[in-house]
Amino acid sequence: MAEFMTETEQRSPAVPHPGTAGNTRGRQRETAHGHTGPGEGTESTEGAEGQEAAALLERTRTLVDPELRAAVGSLPGSMRRIALYHFGWQHADGTPAAGNGGKAIRPALVLAAAAALGGPAARTAAVPAAVAVELVHNFTLLHDDVLDRDTSRRHRPTAWTVFGAADAILAGDALLALALRLLAEDTHPADGPAAARLATCVVELCAGEHTDTDMEHRAPHEVTLDEVLAMAEAKTGALLGCACALGALYAGAGPQEVAALDGFGRQAGLAFQLIDDVIGIWGDPRRTGKPAGADLAARKKSLPVVAALSSGTEAAAELAELYGKPYVAGDAEGIARTALAVERAGGRDWAQAEAADRMARAVQELARAVPDAEAAGGLLALAEFVTRRTS
């Protein structure tokens, strides 16, 4: 089934990063939709940036986990049980579990942004905002898994498959309320603007998920590239941007710095999504943990596919025809032909160039908000960490 991968596997990664040569611990993708967002799987921590990012993530977990657990622990029993399972802190039967609640990328961005603009004191002050962002992220995961009918998350059955859709929806609602309660109970001068910004972001996340579920019911030719880009920005970029903006607010930054850091997170999020979509087609199954071309088999309207379909090329017509028929289980040759059509129609090149462009924009926004390279180092390392993908 992976036969058609040989050629494409030998190509260079979408966005070159230093230090990726020795990577043997590729990130595993987790959902059929590829909109899991960064930080949900097992990422590489090789290389200098990787090590800096790993240290930031480790420190974030040390700062954030106690407050996150306390917040979840404050829920009534029924809601707490589902949340504890979802975060990986309990098994379905309520016994303690080692826990893999994700990499805490978003809280790390909050704290790194606060530290970049306000130093260590701002980082400590921003912990409630970091916890709130992580709670909102997990609210979206709980709801989106129900709405997308995804059955696996962080290598375990999704909460709704264990507790039912109703309880997963309710637990998600509770996490959202908890997130905004944390900011409302905070006494930092930034808590009001931060809560308003986070709530606005939630509305954008909802609109993004709406577009995503809506697009599934439309024919491929009815979906435009602008729509898919807007959806990816709303579903993935918005919360990464919001995380950075909240960190800036807690550092007392002005509107321009806050907007620039929001832009940094958004563009890095889009770069991540583009690379994630490339891997969803050409990724090594041994590294992605998914069958080769799984996104193509699911007829997913991912960014490279929609770019290819709208290219006006002969290959686009062939791709449209292939996508018009349902996938027949085990048809490796059909998947290989589809992947080749996307590539010949320019979908892969476009996605790689667009990802590089988005990363460049992210770096520009970062420089605008944090001109000092050393202060910006943490945020840059995190952005490179989430977009570093070789498989």
Add this chain to the structure above:
Amino acid sequence: MAEFMTETEQRSPAVPHPGTAGNTRGRQRETAHGHTGPGEGTESTEGAEGQEAAALLERTRTLVDPELRAAVGSLPGSMRRIALYHFGWQHADGTPAAGNGGKAIRPALVLAAAAALGGPAARTAAVPAAVAVELVHNFTLLHDDVLDRDTSRRHRPTAWTVFGAADAILAGDALLALALRLLAEDTHPADGPAAARLATCVVELCAGEHTDTDMEHRAPHEVTLDEVLAMAEAKTGALLGCACALGALYAGAGPQEVAALDGFGRQAGLAFQLIDDVIGIWGDPRRTGKPAGADLAARKKSLPVVAALSSGTEAAAELAELYGKPYVAGDAEGIARTALAVERAGGRDWAQAEAADRMARAVQELARAVPDAEAAGGLLALAEFVTRRTS
């Protein structure tokens, strides 16, 4: 089918209220579950309190509707469309509708509480809190209708039956975020405590809905009266209490007054639920808009039923047996026997006495927070309005 109603219809109302004699416009119940909460249907506005309540509700709508519509209007198109339909301001095709967004009982409680403790200025200041409470209420309606599979709300198809479950869930999420954003953007000294209290209430609402859906899957004898009372308090009482508490906070009231007004709303909410459940069994179909004994046909574990089942009487055993078998469509005699068993087991008397007791407690709490009878008049009128039921 309404034959067995004749005897019970002639009984006195559950809680006697002055001015109900001329009532010819009975309230219509709306869901199969009877947890719609007060203010969703067409209530009587006869009598002195009724007229005062009607005036308060009218003034509330004048103050709240513009801000509520502006908040909903700020949503992205996809979410806005669903919300506009849900509030009754648009038809499913997007054309304008006359709108019946409910009676605005909860925002009226916010404003009446603010006015009772802080006068007209506090009432005006509390409008954002009133809008936030109404948004939270409608978030719960959108989600609960999906989770309960209810198909009708305010005499129209529920949003999920029109737009799909996914979009109704997302629109609900967006309304919840919008509610907390409104408070975060407010500049009143009470906005932080109010947001924290409202978010805490949302968690309680979620836990209550969880208990409700969970109880549906359990055998009647596995459900205790304490559980059903706690569920009713969480699902119905909590938000009425929170509405009053938010009004008090916006009036600058101290913790004791806030707690007392929360208690007032909670107890009034429980009184409402008890009476609603009595009407769900013995209500006049011409007035409820539902078939006689609909709650019994649905084998609903309502408060009078669970009280009857746990009475240890011979009638309780008969009721348990009747409830153990599914309802056969059109079996009016079976419904009549079931209603009689609930009554003989003391379920009806208990519910009526409990409702009266809860109203008495509500009045006590109100007197504690607002000793001046004239200042308390508006809140009292609203409480009597939501619990006044003759059918």
